[in-house]
Amino acid sequence: MMTSKGKSIIIIAGLLCLISVIYFVEISNDFQKNHNEVLYNLQELKNLDNKLDRDVLLIRSGIIRHYNDLDNGLIKIEKSLKKLNTLFVNDFSLKYVDINKLQSKLSKKVKSKEKTINTLKSNIGVLRNSFMYYSNESHRLSLLFNMLDSEQLSNGLKWIVSTELPLFNTLIINLLRNPTSFDKELFSTHIQNFNSKINNVEELVFYNKLKILILHLEMIFERNYNVDTALNEISENSLIKVIDEIQSIYLDLFEENQKQISNYQKLIYLLSLILIFYCAKLLWMQLNTLHEMKEIAVHLGYQKQALDEHAIVSITDKNGIISEVNKHFCETFGINKNDIIGQNHNLIKSNYHTSGFYREIWETISVGKVWRGEIKDKKNDNEFVWLDQTIVPFLDAKNVIYQYVSIGTDITKQKKIEQDIEFQAYHDALTGLPNRRLLMDRLEQMSSLCKLHNYFGGLIFIDLDRFKTINDSLGHKIGDKLLIQVSERLNLCVGIEDTVARLGGDEFVILLPEVDDDINLVTLELQNKADEINRKIREPYLIEQHVLYTSASIGIALFPEMTQSSDCLKNADIALYKAKDAGRDCFRFFDASMQEAAEVRLLLENDLRDALLKNEFKMFFQPQYDYDNALIGAELLLRWEHHEKGLISPQQFIPIAEETGFIIKIGAWVLESGFKKIKYWNNRYPELSSLQRIAINVSPMQFMQSDFIDVVIRLIKETEVDPYRVEFEITEGMLFANIDETIEKIKQLQSLGISFSIDDFGTGYSSLSYLNKMPIEKLKIDQSFVRDLHLNSNNETIVQTIIFMATNLGMNVIAEGVETKEELEALNSMGCKKYQGYYFNRPMAEDDFEKILTSG
């Protein structure tokens, strides 16, 4: 008997031989294919070059008078060359040095050919032009000469027309007939001669024409020489010669290699023969042991039968391809045996576990260790199977894994019970909502996530008002049903990311993770949410013929805060009690300042509706100046004088007005009052030239109203304002929202006389490239760029670019927020000559502005 080591050596040697044979067969296939392609490509290159030469001929002869064919030909050659180069690289028969040699030789030739062709292109047209000019002009000159009275002509001219021109005609014919043997010296002597003779021509018309004629003669000579040289180069350095040369080098190399390969092949056949003899001997010995093996197999069969009855068994190869499964397996997974064999084991992978879990299994078994554990597999898209599984890797004599055997038992039922228990531990039995435990878990997670992302989340604590009364009077059964309906309504109020939890009794908590990063927006969002909840809870409930009403008190707290997350719930609870104290059916923020903000907002929203009626809006004007300190206009700014709170800044009330849509009414009021004021001032001070335009801000929502233009036209008619005194300030963002419609609107308003400027320019979507599409007269450089302009080089670049661009497009620029002399000077030196800002004046009331108007 042979030792197992000896056997494996034989087997490996046999395999190696087999692989080598296959390898060589494969290689010689590829080899032949590549080889054929190289030859084909070389032939193609030849054809392309032939075509290129033909096109050169056609162009030289004037049959074709454009260069597209030449260019296309060159591009094709270049492509073919590129392909050939890759084929060379893929060719086994070529060494690196050979490849390099072959590649560089051809590339060089192609490059030089391209250069020559470019020279030809540049010269041939010029030559043709000058030739045409010369033949036409010399002919014309002779005719002209013959028509004139020869008595009165100068001798110089006579000499040239009768002797020199015919001489040149002959020279040119010689040149065309045989450019190579053309006598250049003779030609240049004649040219010199001609040049000196021209000075004897007394007739100015002829003199000038002859001067130009000489230029063309020289051009013919020079260009013909260039064209000739180029053609010579093309004919002498034919690509075809090089291609042939390369082909023969290539074929030599190929043949040499072919011989080597066939030697190798012979050697391998010999080795294979020896091995076949060896194997035959081995087989004889194996037959003897076969009988013993059979007996063992019978015993094993019994064991297998027993295992099949109990367990789910599958066998895969080392790559996870299933090679065998038992009946139990097929029953559990509802699969036909024939369908699963040959498939990857991943087919039943559920992806329920983390990728780390699967990785761990693989890392265990792929090093030959046994893995045991519980795993959830997939029966089909909807059904899953839990297995208590053992995976055993099988190693061959070389300690290499060749198969895996998985043995498992179905534990799906046990798992289901386990999961139910777990669900109950984390959920409220009555409503199925998450309970306090799960809520605290999630709160902790979300809190740290928010900290990481710099976001805020919210916690809304809800307690039903007078629930105890319902419970006591109608019984627990009704009370429970009410709680279930409340929980359903709460679920409808929130998004998929949010958690609605029941803490017990009539206490619910809603967790809103990652609401926003802006604390003001978070406040607003939570406020709206609480409002919605209040409303929904207030709606009637129908429970067993009873129509019930209830309401909710709500406390709101934000996280993350500086404190622990459990405190957040406490904070919400505290806020809840504030809501109860305030008379129930309302909400309260834990944070005092947020509560205040919410209240102020609510108040402002209510008061804003009355502000117009109460006449609380005031127009302010901020004057605009030029560099000579002369008043040129003003921007109209809106102020709200609240009857209790005093002056409220636009930053506070404009966003509310925009959100509620009230901005439309306010905007219309501003337009009307502004127009009236302008009309009034124009009537009263007709002589004032300083009041060029008053700029009025138009909000996006207002501008986008479909009847905006009609409103403006109506107001112009009613107030009789001169539209040429009105300027609308719009923001950059508006321009790009609906570009075509916006342009159309602006153009219509401009046709009335109103001019347009862009406010806060540079802060929005400022691709300067779109600007010239816009029919805008003026840019307002945003104050953030003006601030410390002389100290900040980045701002300086931006401002400089804006000014340059605007000037180029014929737009005006004005800088807003000019506060210091230095900023003013810097702006002036960059070319911005109009300003607005505290350096000159703050925004002022109508009367104060009128004083400035009349004083200056």
Place this chain on the structure above:
Amino acid sequence: MLMRLIYLLIALTLPTWVCSGDTSSPISASSRYKDEPILPIPLTITLDTRKIKLGERLFNDPQLSHNNLLACASCHQLLLGGDDGLARSITNQGKSDLINAPTIFNSVYNFRQTWRGAFRTLEHQAEADLKNPRHGASTWYEVLPKLNADVYYKRTFQSIYPEGITRETVLDSIATFEKSLITPNSKFDQYLRGNESAITKDEKEGYLYFKQYGCIACHQGVNIGGNVFQKFGLFADYFSDRGNITKADYGLFNVTGKEKDRFVFRVPSLRNVAITAPYLHDGSLKSLKKTIELMAIYQLGTTLPDEHIDKLEMFLKTLTGEYKGQSLVMKDAL
């Protein structure tokens, strides 16, 4: 052998090209253009529309520049004939550039890009401008993360290119968009395709002069130029006449360093020439007529009578084509 053949052919065809201005040969109208030195632009070009859309976005995106101010479209505006209508473009520092911006339209038909013909492909040109300190002044290290941060780009690139956002894919989509910028169906192209009444008698006469005076020697082929190098100032020295020579005037010399390439430029395409003023590499001329007159003096060694200049201009105006089915027009005066 080849040389002999050449001379034989020249001898045979000599009469043809001496009277090449003659257009009265009785060929069928529809196949006329096959024998003309100018070829019509194909009516359509087959490209991946997803890449075109993506490329258009990139083309208009100032993020490709270091200070987020300039996009390709800043100097190549499709509404202004594919250039910017300025003598010289504006750099990222708000200063005047060195040379006039050529039109982006039909650049796919140029054999090299830019005035000095420095780049063989649109991809090379786009990359060079992205890095050019006066234009993009950016690098791939800077641009790729910017694009990667943009959800639109991230998703779109991945759906088109398996390798996502890379130097090659960014350039490929920009170049694909640029290749789509062709302006077919000009009046003159219609004429070449056999519509005899597409251009007027005067315009036809202008075309005749265009060939007779020899403009056609350089301005030929599908793009009516753009495929040949030529020295500027063949018959007289344009640069000493104009004065104030700058490095940009050296043209191809700046690429090759060879003396013979000094003042040599890639001949520009005359497609849409009527709407791409100002003219010449230095953007020094605003009038098309003046340009025709100047070209005749410096490049053809002849002076043209006013009447011929007028007709030549009429002819050149028939070269204005269509983009997306809309005829290109002169930009609106702002």
